Amino acid sequence: MNPKTLLRLALLLPAIAQAASAAPKKDYIVTGSKPDRLFLIDAAARRVVGDFKIPGAHDWVGTIVPSPDGRIAYVLVNRMESIAGIDLGTGKEVFRADLSSPGERVKCLFAFDVTPDGKQMLVYEVPVKLGLSEYQVEPTRFAVFDTNAGLHAKPVREFPAPRRVHTLLTDKNDRTFFALGFDLYEYDIATGKRLETRGIRHWDHPGHSRPDLLAFWPVSEPTGIFAAPIYSTRTPAAGHGAPVPVTSLMTLNLRTGALAYHDVEKTSALIFSTVLSPTEPAAFGAYTQLTKIGLDPYRVEKRVDLPHTYYAVLVSTDGKEVYTAGAMCDVTVFDADTLAEKANIRLPGCGDQSVTSPRLVRR
Amino acid sequence: MSTTSKAENTGGWALAVLLGVLAAGAATRAVAAVTATTGPADGATLVKTYCGACHLPDRQGTLARIGDERKTPEGWVMTIFRMQNLHGLQLPATARDTIVRYLADTRGLAPSEAAPARFALERRPNVPDLALPGDLQRMCARCHSAARIALERRDAADWLKNANWHLAEFPTIEYQEGARDRHWWREASTKVPAELGRLFPLHTAAWAAWQRHAPIDLAGRWLVRGDEPGRGTYWGTAEIRRTAADEYRTTYRLRFADGQALDGQSHAIVYTGYEWRGTATLGDRSTHEVFAASPGGRRLSGRWFLDDHAEIGADWDAVRAGRAPRIVLVSPRAIRAGTSTRVTIVGEHLGGRVDLGAGLRARVVHRGRTSLVLQVDAAAHAAPGYRTVRVGGANAADAVAVYDRVDRLDVTPAYAIARLGGGKIDPVAAQFAVDAIEEIPGPASKPQAVHLGALPVAWSIGPFDAQAAHDRDVDFAGRIDSRGRFLPAGAGPNPKRPFHADNTGNLEVIATLPPGAAGRPTAVVGKAHLVVTVQRWNTPPIY
Structure with missing residues (x-):
């Protein structure tokens, strides 16, 4: 290579670097596994590009909430008693909220979220007072943290919460958030005032029994609509005979607050969690089968057996691929149209993903 | 309740x-x-x-x-x-x-x-x-x-x-x-x-x-009878010595009906005045004893089981030796008409005339301190049904039965759970046994079940339903041995099964008595339901 070429290359370097930083964002899958691992997977390249150890995880990796800019993954660890914010570029811990304190053990039952502006974190806290010879169950509460509080974050506000909440979802307006539990509650983030209660257990779905819902995978990307399977029994149309088990789909639009329930099928396979397609009227559900659910009309469009049980399911931003993850130590890629398997990505160390909530981030 | x-x-x-x-x-x-x-x-x-x-x-x-x-x-x-x-x-x-x-x-x-x-x-x-x-x-x-x-x-x-x-x-x-x-x-x-x-x-x-109850001293000589599912009836004596307050050492001289010895030693503490907890060696097995003394201190009953497999064990019933003639057990409990059978009567002070009831003729082979061995001829036409056994001044109602055919096999337990094993968690076996039954005309022409106890049967497993057949549970879940003990397979995801499923299974346990032994032109079959499921991760003394 002659000196002129070298010079030209040298002059070009800043431009190349700039081009790289302005490169269009890509889909990444963030998932975790026992005992303390957090992975960043380049979805298109089918490659684990980040493999991080979460400090003080104590063999427990649970809910994952990415920051809206895709830079940080907040992970529930330490047997539900701590939330660690891990920089997905460096693997460094940049945020830490240890919920317990001497005399009070506090667990977060899967439910926390970060506001769309990335500035505040909402945590559902289940506290217990530790006495000398007895424990005392205390009222549950919401705690609000500043995400820039660093490694010793303390709540900036707390307010009362109902029991048995399993998912928190922030509203796109940064002012309210939803809590899913016995019913669907909407709260004002600033004041803690409960603004509205709508039915989950007490749903308005004529002809159906009280339903059962416990999908604690807080996935609403890429559509901004949270979707979850919900189970009940339906009185037969004739009005007599044995009630029929029914799988329905709950959808909650986080921008508009629109809540809907639609029957999908007479339950023929379990679905643990679901995600909505960004490009077609369809949802995908995972457990021991991968199910494609049509939304117009609501029905099972396609169902394939999975190699093993997966608890969680994600869909690519372009709607063309589906990713099953959670449970055991791999992520499998499927064609969103045919549900044919396209690739399998093994996680280093092969720890169990267990109850972690794999997420899709753009970065 | x-x-x-x-x-x-x-x-x-x-x-x-x-x-x-x-x-x-x-x-x-x-x-x-x-x-x-x-x-x-x-x-x-x-x-x-x-x-x-x-x-x-x-x-x-x-x-x-x-x-x-x-x-x-x-x-x-x-x-x-x-x-x-x-x-x-x-x-x-x-x-x-x-x-x-x-x-x-x-x-x-x-x-x-x-x-x-x-x-x-x-x-x-x-x-x-x-x-x-x-x-x-x-x-x-x-x-x-x-x-x-x-x-x-x-x-x-x-x-x-x-x-x-x-x-x-x-x-x-x-x-x-x-x-x-x-x-x-x-x-x-x-x-x-x-x-x-x-x-x-x-x-x-x-x-x-109970706190005012006078303390019980369990020291003395005891007559023991029991039954180990899959193995059979056993009997003998226990010599209990008191070594400290509520603490005992015991010597067992026991044997199964087939003659195999079940001798051993035990060291026990009695808690709460009646809760006997012993650590024993029985034959070549290390066992744990959970017995309760009766308030009068004349009976000690419960169960012993293997230290490392509580599901394997035996009933235990001991009565304090006394002065009166007494029958505590007759083995076997059923005699087929038209056969000659060796029968043991377990008890004490068993002197005097022996009478096993209509159609049974007994000859004394051996008279021991706590047992009486007889050769019993059952007449070909002896009527099926229970008999009262009398030896001198002792008698035991319905202690032995005569049968000429087997109508039914009840498999016990009728519904059982076994658990896969692996890693730090041992498998949990399931032990089955049969109770053979002949049905005879009873009062008001209603059939009366005569329980004959365990007879030698062949054991096998099959799929419980179509799903189990489809998933080939029989091939993966484990196997049953010749004594009716189901031994579960290993735990964990199995790549050979759909969905990498565990080796769980929904099985039918089948006991078969061949035509000759059943006294019928066809075999008699009894069934039980067995679910082979996943491990329990905690194994406390009380579930």
Whole structure:
């Protein structure tokens, strides 16, 4: 290579670097596994590009909430008693909220979220007072943290919460958030005032029994609509005979607050969690089968057996691929149209993903 | 309290299982009879020393919580295990054992209080559990056996503390299937403690009376009979020597019906004045004994089981040797018409004339101190049915049966659970046995079942239903041996099965008696239902 070429290359370097930083964002899958691992997977390249150890995880990796800019993954660890914010570029811990304190053990039952502006974190806290010879169950509460509080974050506000909440979802307006539990509650983030209660257990779905819902995978990307399977029994149309088990789909639009329930099928396979397609009227559900659910009309469009049980399911931003993850130590890629398997990505160390909530981030 | 079929939910929503695993603790030790030379007074001191730092005394000097509860020896062992494993209690094994003795003696259960749930202490596999009334079944027995709750006594205030402890230690409880359909904590903190305090209160007349009961000395000579499923009837004698207050050493001279010896030694502690817990060697096996002495001290009954496999064990029934003629066992219990059979009558003071009833002619082969061996000829036309056995002044009604054919095989247990093994968790086998039955015309022409006991059968397994056949459960779940013991396969995802499923199975256990032995032109078949399921991750002394 002659000196002129070298010079030209040298002059070009800043431009190349700039081009790289302005490169269009890509889909990444963030998932975790026992005992303390957090992975960043380049979805298109089918490659684990980040493999991080979460400090003080104590063999427990649970809910994952990415920051809206895709830079940080907040992970529930330490047997539900701590939330660690891990920089997905460096693997460094940049945020830490240890919920317990001497005399009070506090667990977060899967439910926390970060506001769309990335500035505040909402945590559902289940506290217990530790006495000398007895424990005392205390009222549950919401705690609000500043995400820039660093490694010793303390709540900036707390307010009362109902029991048995399993998912928190922030509203796109940064002012309210939803809590899913016995019913669907909407709260004002600033004041803690409960603004509205709508039915989950007490749903308005004529002809159906009280339903059962416990999908604690807080996935609403890429559509901004949270979707979850919900189970009940339906009185037969004739009005007599044995009630029929029914799988329905709950959808909650986080921008508009629109809540809907639609029957999908007479339950023929379990679905643990679901995600909505960004490009077609369809949802995908995972457990021991991968199910494609049509939304117009609501029905099972396609169902394939999975190699093993997966608890969680994600869909690519372009709607063309589906990713099953959670449970055991791999992520499998499927064609969103045919549900044919396209690739399998093994996680280093092969720890169990267990109850972690794999997420899709753009970065 | 009624009994109900023990429904172990092996299906259900896997998430419920998952949450259950999150909530599961570790294994705890069984109550063992280990050398402990200290008495109750030392126990009180040790409790103050090791427990008093957290369990502060009230004005009367009663330690918090400890004074508010009564439990079986196993219950107290589990409590101390929890203190060690969750609360950092450090104490030497000898202190632990002394504390358990002291607490079981001073805060135990009266015999009548423990009686309905003894099966849980005896670790009897596949038996019907108790049923708690109303919502308690769902609130408590969803995870525990109802027996475990029925083996504790507290007042409502302490049951409430117990409810607090549960949700504090296992916060996923209120999210689990069977709990999230209700305002769980509201129920658990109001109705449940009130109801438990009413059903299982701390202060009872039975316990007050038992504390006044004169101590029982179990030393002496005992006649023993028992039955080990899959192995058969055994009998013999036990010489019990008292070595310390409530502590005994025993020599067993036992044998099975086929002649194999079952001799051994035992070292036992008697807790609460009647709860015999022994560590024994029987033949080449290390066993654990859970017996209860009758209030009069003339009977000692219960079950012994293998140290490392509680599901394998035997009934045990011992009566104190006396002066009166007595028959305690006839083996075998059934004699086929038209055959000549060697029969043993177990008992004492068995002198005098022997009479086995119509159609049976007995010749004495050997007269021992505690047994009488006979050669019995059953006439070809001897009528099927029970006979009263008489030896001198002793008699035993319906102690032997004559049969000419087998109409039915009842396989017990009719419904059983076995568990896969692997890693740190041993498999849990399932032992089956048969009871052969001939049906004869009874009063008012109704058929009467004559129970013939175990006959030699061939054992096999099959799929319970079409799904099990499709999934080839028979090929993966395990195998059954010639004595009716199902040995489960290893646990863990199996790449050879659809979905990498575990080696679980839904099976039918089949016992077959060939035509010749059944006295019929065709074989007689009996069946049971066996579910081979996943491991239990915690194995406490009381489930």
